[in-house]
Amino acid sequence: MVEIFGIPSTALFGQLLIGLINGSFYALLSLGLAVIFGMLNIINFSHGAQYMMGAFAAYLILQYSGLGYWPALIIAPIIVGITGIIIERLFLQWLYKLDHLYGLLLTFGLALIFEGVARNYFGSAGLPYTVPESLRGGQNLGFMFLPNYRAWVIAASLLVCFGTWFVIERTRLGAYLRAATENPTLVRAFGINVPRMITLTYGFGVALAAFAGVMAAPVYNVSPQMGAELIIVVFAVVVIGGMGSILGAIVTGFGLGVIEGLTKVFFPEASNTVIFVIMAIVLLVRPAGLFGRRA
Amino acid sequence: MRKTLGLAALAVALACGGANAQQVTVKVGVLSDMSSLYSDIGGAGSAAAAKLAIADFAKANPNVKVELISGDHQNKPDIGSQLANQWYDVDKVDLIIDTPNSGVALAVSQITATKNKVFIVSGAAASDLTGPKCSANTIHWTYDTWMLANGTGKALVKTGGDTWFFLTADYAFGHALERDTMAAVEKNGGKVLGKVRHPLNTNDFSSFLLQAQSSKAKIIGLANAGGDTINAIKAGAEFGIVKGGQKFAGLLVFASDVNALGLQTAQGLTLTETWYWDMNDANRAWTKRWQAERGAAGKFPTMVQAGVYSGLTHYLKAVAALKSAADGKAVVAEMKTLPTDDALFGKGSIRADGRKVHPAYLLEVKAPSESKYPGDFYNVRATIPADEAFRPLKEGNCPLVSG
Numbered sequence: 001m002v003e004i005f006g007i008p009s010t011a012l013f014g015q016l017l018i019g020l021i022n023g024s025f026y027a028l029l030s031l032g033l034a035v036i037f038g039m040l041n042i043i044n045f046s047h048g049a050q051y052m053m054g055a056f057a058a059y060l061i062l063q064y065s066g067l068g069y070w071p072a073l074i075i076a077p078i079i080v081g082i083t084g085i086i087i088e089r090l091f092l093q094w095l096y097k098l099d100h101l102y103g104l105l106l107t108f109g110l111a112l113i114f115e116g117v118a119r120n121y122f123g124s125a126g127l128p129y130t131v132p133e134s135l136r137g138g139q140n141l142g143f144m145f146l147p148n149y150r151a152w153v154i155a156a157s158l159l160v161c162f163g164t165w166f167v168i169e170r171t172r173l174g175a176y177l178r179a180a181t182e183n184p185t186l187v188r189a190f191g192i193n194v195p196r197m198i199t200l201t202y203g204f205g206v207a208l209a210a211f212a213g214v215m216a217a218p219v220y221n222v223s224p225q226m227g228a229e230l231i232i233v234v235f236a237v238v239v240i241g242g243m244g245s246i247l248g249a250i251v252t253g254f255g256l257g258v259i260e261g262l263t264k265v266f267f268p269e270a271s272n273t274v275i276f277v278i279m280a281i282v283l284l285v286r287p288a289g290l291f292g293r294r295a
Numbered sequence: 296m297r298k299t300l301g302l303a304a305l306a307v308a309l310a311c312g313g314a315n316a317q318q319v320t321v322k323v324g325v326l327s328d329m330s331s332l333y334s335d336i337g338g339a340g341s342a343a344a345a346k347l348a349i350a351d352f353a354k355a356n357p358n359v360k361v362e363l364i365s366g367d368h369q370n371k372p373d374i375g376s377q378l379a380n381q382w383y384d385v386d387k388v389d390l391i392i393d394t395p396n397s398g399v400a401l402a403v404s405q406i407t408a409t410k411n412k413v414f415i416v417s418g419a420a421a422s423d424l425t426g427p428k429c430s431a432n433t434i435h436w437t438y439d440t441w442m443l444a445n446g447t448g449k450a451l452v453k454t455g456g457d458t459w460f461f462l463t464a465d466y467a468f469g470h471a472l473e474r475d476t477m478a479a480v481e482k483n484g485g486k487v488l489g490k491v492r493h494p495l496n497t498n499d500f501s502s503f504l505l506q507a508q509s510s511k512a513k514i515i516g517l518a519n520a521g522g523d524t525i526n527a528i529k530a531g532a533e534f535g536i537v538k539g540g541q542k543f544a545g546l547l548v549f550a551s552d553v554n555a556l557g558l559q560t561a562q563g564l565t566l567t568e569t570w571y572w573d574m575n576d577a578n579r580a581w582t583k584r585w586q587a588e589r590g591a592a593g594k595f596p597t598m599v600q601a602g603v604y605s606g607l608t609h610y611l612k613a614v615a616a617l618k619s620a621a622d623g624k625a626v627v628a629e630m631k632t633l634p635t636d637d638a639l640f641g642k643g644s645i646r647a648d649g650r651k652v653h654p655a656y657l658l659e660v661k662a663p664s665e666s667k668y669p670g671d672f673y674n675v676r677a678t679i680p681a682d683e684a685f686r687p688l689k690e691g692n693c694p695l696v697s698g
């Protein structure tokens with residue numbers, strides 16, 4: 001068997017693939033953050049809590065209406081997205097002209113409230129949620145056993161990431177959006193309802209977080225603190241990719257997943273830290289991030 | 296007439312005064328994690344268990360008046376210490392009970408000794424509490440790391456699980472659990488093929504599981520807790536670890552974790568506990584009362600919460616016998632003299648090092664098809680007798696024993 005750095009190559013392929021799967025969660029979450037920051041200039045610190053809300057919504061939908069994973073994948077993001085729209089209308093819309101710090105503090109406070117409420121009603125241990133029947137089992141790839149659900153996670157994540165990138169960078173709607181961030185007054189003069197567009201964008205970003213939450217429910221512990229644990233890493237991903245850069249968020253999300261996966265083989269103790277080390281290096285060399293537009 | 300009334304009033308006053316002189320007042324503080332990681336293991340459920348213990352005790356002993364307060368240590372030793380100091384000095388608390396999180400428990404144990412009060416640990420795991428760090432004011436009630444390691448480790452090796460791979464949380468608790476379990480495995484003729492130390496709060500375990508899978512070990516020992524254990528088992532089910540013939544050994548798994556996993560995912564998991572709600576009628580009856588008190592019909596008490604009930608009951612018995620709670624050391628000495636006996640843990644005793652001993656149970660999580668009602672989690676595989684369940688007295692290096 002061929003060995004690379006003392007690790008059998010087959011094992012290494014397995015680890016690379018697993019890194020890619022974790023990367024798809026990072027990509028999905030950092031994508032939502034990038035969309036919100038790029039279009040609204042809000043650092044959405046409640047993103048982790050909204051990811052958690054997505055997973056909880058999936059659980060509640062199953063409990064109270066008996067609808068399983070597939071309907072939840074559509075319904076939960078819509079519900080959580082609507083709560084995002086309400087938050088934008090009630091609070092965020094007053095903050096656009098102020099410093100970034102205000103939006104950050106507000107959303108951080110909201111995250112604490114959401115997590116506190118969830119803990120109060122559901123406890124801290126977590127809630128059960130299983131892999132849908134149709135995606136149980138897996139494929140033997142020769143070098144590893146790939147669960148069907150994980151394959152689906154990569155496919156769905158790639159699809160959603162590419163779709164979002166395409167809409168924002170390559171369609172007329174996306175062009176309006178980008179123009180509205182640059183110069184809202186001018187875009188309004190063309191008869192476009194800019195505030196509504198911004199509201200819907202925030203709703204969409206939040207829905208992306210909830211979508212990732214539903215995707216995570218069958219494989220990770222569904223608990224009130226699930227988002228808080230992930231969000232710091234995701235912020236590091238966004239900073240490395242460049243704040244507000246959609247493509248940057250996607251590429252670094254997948255890339256860092258792979259790097260983290262490899263760290264888990266060679267030096268497992270450092271696997272939670274490696275992303276922050278990379279962040280520090282990137283900030284030293286390219287303060288605007290790898291794909292940042294503003295230097 | 297007036298004179299008679301006056302006399303009568305005096306007599307009543309005297310009688311009451313007499314009764315007051317007999318009456319003992321005790322103040323109990325449940326110090327727990329009320330808002331975070333361990334709040335389902337102890338938390339409000341422990342406070343509810345304490346309330347039940349007090350209500351039961353008051354029926355037989357109306358002359359002992361018990362007050363109850365509770366507080367949140369937020370898993371921070373500094374906050375726990377500050378609360379303990381305030382409770383002992385300002386609020387005149389006589390007993391602190393529960394306290395999951397070994398770091399906080401070790402700090403509170405020290406404070407309790409300097410203030411000469413009583414500390415009953417139900418929630419924390421570190422066996423150091425009755426080892427090098429033992430105290431004449433502290434009793435370790437429900438379980439500890441040695442018992443978990445020995446119970447699960449030994450039983451699995453004896454039933455054929457003789458090769459192990461560890462997934463260990465990379466901090467003091469995980470290392471201790473790994474060390475104790477490795478010792479138990481090797482002592483019984485098993486072999487440890489490898490281990491991975493993962494950071495605390497790891498989200499994705501699939502990478503570590505691949506390593507465990509390729510080690511071909513029969514048993515994957517999870518020397519971690521809470522969310523980490525749940526994430527590892529969830530990923531394990533997905534990657535077909537159990538179907539592939541390997542087995543998980545949860546070295547610290549609570550009923551609340553099994554509930555969070557769901558039986559579909561957790562089935563076949565082997566673990567050790569000292570109390571299970573569905574073991575006998577007394578436990579089931581108590582569970583119903585606990586659920587009513589807690590206001591949570593769908594929740595099931597953990598061994599930690601049951602331990603709070605049992606420990607507090609025994610403490611109150613000792614106080615009633617002494618007719619005073621003032622001298623903590625004397626109360627603990629009395630608790631060690633009196634045999635323990637309550638509805639949940641049955642008959643038992645407390646050793647010189649402060650270790651409460653009772654049987655432990657090796658449990659296996661049921662398959663969904665075997666589970667007949669909510670909370671029907673385990674098959675009892677074996678009972679480990681009280682004298683084998685805990686670390687032998689002389690191996691603990693507790694100064695109270697040698698001196």
